[in-house]
Amino acid sequence: MTSALSVSALAKHYGGLEALKDISFQAGTGELVAVVGPNGAGKTTLLSIIAGIQTPSAGTVDRTAGDVGWAPQQPALYSKLSVAENLELFARLEGIADPQAAVARMLEQSGLGGRAHEPVGRLSGGNRQRVNVALGLIADPPVLALDEPSASLDPGQRERLWEFLAARVANGTTVVFSTHNVSEAQRYAHRLLVLADGRLLFDDVAAALLERGGESAGGDLELALVRFLGEHA
Amino acid sequence: MRWLLRKDLLILRRSRLLVVLLVVYPVAIALLIGFAISRSPARPRVAIVDQAAPGATIKVGSQRVAVGEYARQLFNQVQAVEVPSRAQAIAKVKSGEVLAAVVIPSDIAARVSSATEKAQVEVLYNGDALEQSLVQSTLDSALAQANLGFSAQIQQAAGAVIGSLLKGGKLGSIGAPEDLIGLEQIPPTLGKIIARQPRGHDRMELERIDTFAGFAAQNLTLSRAVLATIGQPIRVNSVLLHGRRTPLNTFAVVVAVSVSLMFVCVLLAAGGVALEREESALARLIRSPPGLISREALLAEKTLLAAGCAFVIAFAMLAGIAAFVALDWSRVVLWVIALAVGAVALGALGVAIGALAREVRAASLLAFLTTLPLAFLALVPGGSVSGGFYDAINAISFVFPFKAALQALDTAVNGAAPSMGFSLIHLAVLAAVFGALARVGLREVE
Numbered sequence: 001m002t003s004a005l006s007v008s009a010l011a012k013h014y015g016g017l018e019a020l021k022d023i024s025f026q027a028g029t030g031e032l033v034a035v036v037g038p039n040g041a042g043k044t045t046l047l048s049i050i051a052g053i054q055t056p057s058a059g060t061v062d063r064t065a066g067d068v069g070w071a072p073q074q075p076a077l078y079s080k081l082s083v084a085e086n087l088e089l090f091a092r093l094e095g096i097a098d099p100q101a102a103v104a105r106m107l108e109q110s111g112l113g114g115r116a117h118e119p120v121g122r123l124s125g126g127n128r129q130r131v132n133v134a135l136g137l138i139a140d141p142p143v144l145a146l147d148e149p150s151a152s153l154d155p156g157q158r159e160r161l162w163e164f165l166a167a168r169v170a171n172g173t174t175v176v177f178s179t180h181n182v183s184e185a186q187r188y189a190h191r192l193l194v195l196a197d198g199r200l201l202f203d204d205v206a207a208a209l210l211e212r213g214g215e216s217a218g219g220d221l222e223l224a225l226v227r228f229l230g231e232h233a
Numbered sequence: 234m235r236w237l238l239r240k241d242l243l244i245l246r247r248s249r250l251l252v253v254l255l256v257v258y259p260v261a262i263a264l265l266i267g268f269a270i271s272r273s274p275a276r277p278r279v280a281i282v283d284q285a286a287p288g289a290t291i292k293v294g295s296q297r298v299a300v301g302e303y304a305r306q307l308f309n310q311v312q313a314v315e316v317p318s319r320a321q322a323i324a325k326v327k328s329g330e331v332l333a334a335v336v337i338p339s340d341i342a343a344r345v346s347s348a349t350e351k352a353q354v355e356v357l358y359n360g361d362a363l364e365q366s367l368v369q370s371t372l373d374s375a376l377a378q379a380n381l382g383f384s385a386q387i388q389q390a391a392g393a394v395i396g397s398l399l400k401g402g403k404l405g406s407i408g409a410p411e412d413l414i415g416l417e418q419i420p421p422t423l424g425k426i427i428a429r430q431p432r433g434h435d436r437m438e439l440e441r442i443d444t445f446a447g448f449a450a451q452n453l454t455l456s457r458a459v460l461a462t463i464g465q466p467i468r469v470n471s472v473l474l475h476g477r478r479t480p481l482n483t484f485a486v487v488v489a490v491s492v493s494l495m496f497v498c499v500l501l502a503a504g505g506v507a508l509e510r511e512e513s514a515l516a517r518l519i520r521s522p523p524g525l526i527s528r529e530a531l532l533a534e535k536t537l538l539a540a541g542c543a544f545v546i547a548f549a550m551l552a553g554i555a556a557f558v559a560l561d562w563s564r565v566v567l568w569v570i571a572l573a574v575g576a577v578a579l580g581a582l583g584v585a586i587g588a589l590a591r592e593v594r595a596a597s598l599l600a601f602l603t604t605l606p607l608a609f610l611a612l613v614p615g616g617s618v619s620g621g622f623y624d625a626i627n628a629i630s631f632v633f634p635f636k637a638a639l640q641a642l643d644t645a646v647n648g649a650a651p652s653m654g655f656s657l658i659h660l661a662v663l664a665a666v667f668g669a670l671a672r673v674g675l676r677e678v679e
Contacts, residue, residue: 052520070520076513080244092236093518093525135517 004029004174005050005068005143010059012045012198019045020198023059027174027191029142032165034189035178036225041195043178044073044147050176051145069136069144073151075128076135079121083112083131086120087138094139106134110164126157130164137168144168146177150184162188182222194228201232234534237518237526241505241538251504256546259496264489277371279311280322280334289342291387298386300342306382307335310375319355326359333358333368335376345387388460395457399450416453419446486554487646491639492608494547494572495579499600502539502583506532506671507596519675528675532584532668539583540576547572551646560646567645571653575638578660581667582634588674604635611636634663 003026010023020042027033035043048054050061051070077086087106091099107113110130115123120131129149136144149165150158166188169175179185185192186206194202194209202209206221213224245252283304290297307313314331316322322334336355344352354376358368401415414422423443430436509515509531518525526534551560551568586603590596611630618626630636641656 048516052524053516070517072513072516074513076517078240078244078512078514080247081240085240085243089236089240090517090525 002029003027003062004031005176006062007046007050008060008062010046010049010061011057012042012049012054013057018198020049020056023195023198023200025193025200025203027143027176029174030169030172031174031191032169032189033174033176033191033193034185035176035193035195036180036182036185037195038229040197042198043195045198046195047145047147047176047178050143063143067139067141067143069139069141071129071133071136071144071146071149073147073149075120075132077120077128077131080119082117082119083107083123084116086131087134090135091138096139102138102140106138109137109167110134111160124157125152126154126161129153129157130161133161133164137173141173143174143176146175148178148180150179150181158184182225186221194225196229196232202228234526234530237531237534238538241534244508245542255497255500255542259493260546260550262492262496268485276310276312277332277368277375278314278330279372279375280314280316280325280331281307281311282316282319282322282334282336284319284339285337285341286339291342291345298383298390300337300345302386303341303379303383304337306379307337307375309382310378311372319357323357326357329359333372335372391460392457395453395460399453416446416450419443420450482558483560483647484643486551486558486560487639487643488612489554490547490550490572491575491635491642493550494543494576494638494642495604495608495635497543497546498539498576498579499583499586499604500597501542502535502580503587503590503596503600504593505535505538506584506587506675507590507593511592515675528672532588532671532675535584535587536577536580536664536668538580540573540580543579544572544576547576561648564645564648567653568642570657571638571641571645574657574660574664575634575641578634578664578667579638581664581671585667585671585674588671603633607633607635611639631659632663634660634667637663 005027007026008024010020011018012020023042023046025033035046037043045054049056051068052063053070053072078089081089084103084107087103088099091102096102107116110133112127112130112134115127120128123131129152133144133146133149136146144165146165150161153161162184165175177189189206192202192204192206192209193200202212209228210219210221210224213221213227281304283301285300285304287301289300291300314325316325316334319334319336322331322336325331326334334357336357338352338354341352341354344350356372356376358365358372360368397413397415399415399417401413401418420443423439423446427436427439427443430439509518515531519528519531548568551572554560555562582603583600586599587596590599607630610626613623613626637656637659641653641660644653644656
């Protein structure tokens with residue numbers, strides 16, 4: 001698997017606070033990587049730096065494969081504009097050659113074609129999140145960074161969102177996403193990164209984390225994660 | 234930048250209430266300020282109790298001046314409400330029907346005529362400290378004007394008496410001789426008599442009387458001029474040092490338009506930047522690399538959008554007002570320059586507020602808190618407050634673009650100063666400073 005994203009010795013300081021310490025990992029083309037960890041672990045900071053929202057204090061993010069698409073936890077949309085207008089605006093700002101075609105493609109992939117002309121402010125949280133992710137994907141980036149994409153969604157909405165993302169991953173898009181929902185990470189991610197106190201403690205498949213949790217975890221990844229974090233506290 | 238501009242215009246078009254408020258509120262505030270400045274206070278409504286006997290006069294030598302003349306002078310200065318008694322006057326003041334009451338006492342004629350006791354009128358007023366101060370200064374001015382007019386009448390009577398003394402003839406007062414010789418006639422008449430007198434003691438005595446009569450006539454002639462000088466000892470000659478005199482109503486137009494320009498610019502620019510943060514879109518727009526738009530371009534877009542909208546509103550206001558107030562259309566190019574540069578500087582202030590405030594409600598509140606005092610501080614006239622405080626007001630006004638925009642527009646519309654170059658440079662510098670501040674405010678987007 002060729003590397004689409006390479007993060008090397010990344011660190012971020014806010015004054016005296018070390019939000020990230022020496023983080024290094026790679027993500028291959030078409031790989032779905034979940035970033036899990038407790039609150040304040042540095043998940044959002046890591047994804048923000050990968051997406052270019054924040055600059056690292058040290059280390060590098062290699063985006064040579066191309067731009068990184070970005071979908072923040074809070075949907076970054078203009079609520080007075082319709083779904084199609086939001087998509088068209090960002091398609092034009094991204095400098096896409098045929099913005100109308102890109103809008104049509106994203107409307108189809110996100111399943112929002114029927115609501116294209118509805119103001120985003122009137123959409124449900126799930127549909128807003130789908131538009132939010134669609135905006136991150138409109139320029140067809142090789143890598144997509146998603147910060148807790150399913151945080152405010154009900155199970156049905158979550159399912160539809162992951163179907164949408166799975167289709168992109170199948171086409172070779174690399175997705176790095178943060179989540180508190182460990183079972184979601186277990187179900188959809190190819191690999192797990194566990195962050196705590198700004199340090200990368202684990203970088204492997206979910207099964208490896210279950211093994212680390214031991215038999216007492218009983219195949220429960222969430223319990224295995226809690227045990228694992230307890231060991232490293 | 235053009236797609237972002239198009240997006241903002243689309244959002245504005247869909248925010249009708251916001252647009253209406255943005256236009257109506259500043260225009261209403263501006264018109265209120267304009268009216269307050271341009272309308273001189275109406276004559277105060279004052280109750281007048283004239284207790285002097287009807288037809289009472291003041292005797293000045295052989296002349297008489299009607300006491301009613303004083304009341305007439307006072308009536309000219311105020312909106313007079315004649316009241317028969319002091320008690321009724323007090324009731325009217327207490328009820329607020331009149332601002333104050335003036336009681337002209339019954340003995341006013343006797344006191345003025347006595348020349349030993351000063352005549353006085355009584356002023357009754359009510360209200361809080363501010364109202365008392367206003368009433369007192371308004372009435373002081375009205376009474377001073379009435380006194381001046383009345384004193385002119387007395388001077389005129391005194392002048393007539395002096396004239397009679399100089400020219401002679403019938404003085405008109407009881408007991409005076411029917412055909413009195415005038416002081417001016419004494420020297421020539423006496424000269425003829427002296428010429429016929431032999432040299433000696435009697436002739437010398439007559440010559441001394443002749444000299445005195447000539448001297449007295451000369452000095453009495455002078456005293457007429459002296460009386461006029463006492464009435465108004467110093468005449469005021471006003472000289473405007475810079476530019477041309479600006480009529481109050483056209484200055485009020487400039488103030489009204491400048492206030493509108495400021496409100497629309499600052500509120501729109503501050504709200505525009507803050508909205509990008511509130512919608513969480515800012516990070517998506519200016520992340521790097523490569524970034525969809527640079528921070529500088531984003532700030533420029535918001536500034537230009539606000540400046541453009543405010544320019545249209547302000548120019549429409551000027552053009553509309555020009556239908557009622559005579560404005561010089563030949564200076565329209567200067568109007569455009571002053572409005573455009575002022576709008577950009579005020580827009581820069583707005584984006585700085587928006588970048589620092591981070592959310593629309595906070596930005597709007599901060600914009601109001603900034604603009605309202607700026608408008609009032611810029612209008613505080615020199616000399617109305619203490620020197621140090623006025624310097625502080627000037628310093629505050631100098632570091633914000635409103636006063637410079639007002640001065641530039643005043644020059645453009647009224648030719649109030651010889652050149653508006655300094656104001657334009659000042660505005661350009663302030664635009665750069667507030668633009669830089671806004672850039673600092675956008676340093677962190679998350």
